[in-house]
Amino acid sequence: MxxxxxxxxxxxxxxxxxxxxxxxxxxxxxxxxxxxxxxxxxxxxxxxxxxxxxxxxxxxxxxxxxxxxxxxxxxxxxxxxxxxxxxxxxxxxxxxxxxxxxxxxxxxxxxxxxxxxxxxxxxFFRRLTENWLIAQQKSSHFYMKANSKKRYLDLINSIPNFVQRVPQYMIASYLDITPEYLSDIRKTQQ
Amino acid sequence: MxxxxxxxxxxxxxxxxxxxxxxxxxxxxxxxxxxxxxxxxxxxxxxxxxxxxxxxxxxxxxxxxxxxxxxxxxxxxxxxxxxxxxxxxxxxxxxxxxxxxxxxxxxxxxxxxxxxxxxxxxxFFRRLTENWLIAQQKSSHFYMKANSKKRYLDLINSIPNFVQRVPQYMIASYLDITPEYLSDIRKTQQ
DNA sequence: GACCTTTCTTAAGATATCTTAATTTTTTGA
DNA sequence: TCAAAAAATTAAGATATCTTAAGAAAGGTC
Incomplete structure (x- = not known):
């Protein structure tokens, strides 16, 4: 453990x-x-x-x-x-x-x-925090330039089978879009 | 110095x-x-x-x-x-x-x-990085929930006379909006 | 002081995303 | 197993923000 x-x-x-x-x-x-x-x-x-x-x-x-x-x-x-x-x-x-x-x-x-x-x-914690900061910066810049669909695709690709572990409305909340709109994105996607 | x-x-x-x-x-x-x-x-x-x-x-x-x-x-x-x-x-x-x-x-x-x-x-740098991370997190959450006008007002209030030091189109770029739209916001603002 | 470049403003039409509300599907708990 | 609750979808109209294009203002330089 x-x-x-x-x-x-x-x-x-x-x-x-x-x-x-x-x-x-x-x-x-x-x-x-x-x-x-x-x-x-x-x-x-x-x-x-x-x-x-x-x-x-x-x-x-x-x-x-x-x-x-x-x-x-x-x-x-x-x-x-x-x-x-x-x-x-x-x-x-x-x-x-x-x-x-x-x-x-x-x-x-x-x-x-x-x-x-x-x-x-x-x-260790200094380096961990540095890396966390870097990740946070990257994601917030990505977030700014990408539209909702790209953010969604990025998420489902970055952590395999993560989306299956979490209800969709929580994914929407995390991506900062409405559940209705996420539903829309998924429809046009597949 | x-x-x-x-x-x-x-x-x-x-x-x-x-x-x-x-x-x-x-x-x-x-x-x-x-x-x-x-x-x-x-x-x-x-x-x-x-x-x-x-x-x-x-x-x-x-x-x-x-x-x-x-x-x-x-x-x-x-x-x-x-x-x-x-x-x-x-x-x-x-x-x-x-x-x-x-x-x-x-x-x-x-x-x-x-x-x-x-x-x-x-x-010192560990703590500095921690604080930087905290600031980055706060600003990215604020960014997500606030609309353009709130982001602009927040910026001009947070660092006094900062806006005067930087051309407006750079402010717009930083706020992630178009210069045209910032111009609009300022108009309805005053 | 006048000209050229940079910055800012205005306005009209376009687009991404939201809101609301109703319906369907899935999950949960008794 | 079924009913109730939770989650997901659909669709129509609304809104924030963008795009394009043009004109106005400001700033820098000879």
């Missing part, structure tokens, strides 16, 4: 077994049922979660009451609300399990301690 | 004079004239630039030939192409001075060395 995490970390840094084990001592294993919340709007996000198995969505609720999905989390992904986690401010998003979920979590407090005790882990 | 940078770093971490001075030894002072390029598409971005004075834009050119501005850089801002810098791949953006520009730059090679020699600087 820890192997997946080790492999993941080694994509970013060279880490000794010993340091990895030390890091693992700070992690907690946590399971969630579908529809259960890892985080609710209004509370502070005190953890980062590494997804071992399952699927999450991160969304906020507009004034109009509409839910907007801003991120999905899948296997080998860290999920958290960065703003709330880093700045210890109340979150305005929800993080919810969509499938039976298995995670490792680490608290902010632990993580700060880890950064000082195991510098290679701070390096 | 170094004071601005020191002050900036101290917004993120507690740093000793000594460490700061050590870090400064790796920096190079660099000036650019308006329209001069800090980076051109196709080449690798080997530096991060800290802007002491002036203004930059980062843009790419679409297949259609249209320039799309994805970022402006102003005083007390680090500019670089993160993807190209971190992964040493050819950039697909241009970074250009719009005003006479004064910067400190640091090369990737130096920076890697600094990370190992002065851990507090690695922490």
């Amino acid at each position: 820890k192997e997946a995490l080790k492999k993941y970390i080694r994509r970013y840094v060279v880490i000794e077994e010993e340091d990895f084990e030390k890091f693992c001592n700070y992690l907690e294993f946590h399971q969630f049922n579908p529809k259960e919340y890892l985080l609710k709007s209004g509370s502070i996000c005190y953890c980062k979660y590494f997804i071992l198995k399952g699927l999450t969505r991160t969304f906020y609720i507009e004034e109009s009451g509409v839910e907007r999905i801003i991120q999905f989390g899948i296997e080998n992904w860290w999920v958290t609300d960065m703003d709330s986690f880093c700045n210890e401010v109340p979150s305005n998003v929800y993080i919810q399990a969509l499938e039976p979920l298995e995670t490792f979590s680490i608290s902010k407090q632990s993580l700060e301690q880890v950064y000082t005790e195991i510098p290679i882990i701070e390096r | 170094k004071e601005a940078l020191k002050k900036y770093i101290r917004r993120y971490v507690v740093i000793e004079e000594e460490d700061f001075e050590k870090f400064c030894n790796y920096l190079e002072f660099h000036q650019f004239n308006p329209k001069e390029y800090l980076l051109k598409s196709g080449s690798i971005c080997y530096c991060k630039y800290f802007i002491l004075k002036g203004l930059t834009r980062t843009f790419y050119i679409e297949e259609s030939g249209v320039e799309r501005i994805i970022q402006f850089g102003i005083e007390n801002w680090w500019v670089t192409d993160m993807d190209s810098f971190c992964n040493e791949v050819p950039s697909n953006v241009y970074i250009q001075a719009l005003e006479p520009l004064e910067t400190f730059s640091i090369s990737k090679q130096s920076l890697e060395q600094v990370y190992t020699e002065i851990p507090i600087i690695e922490r």
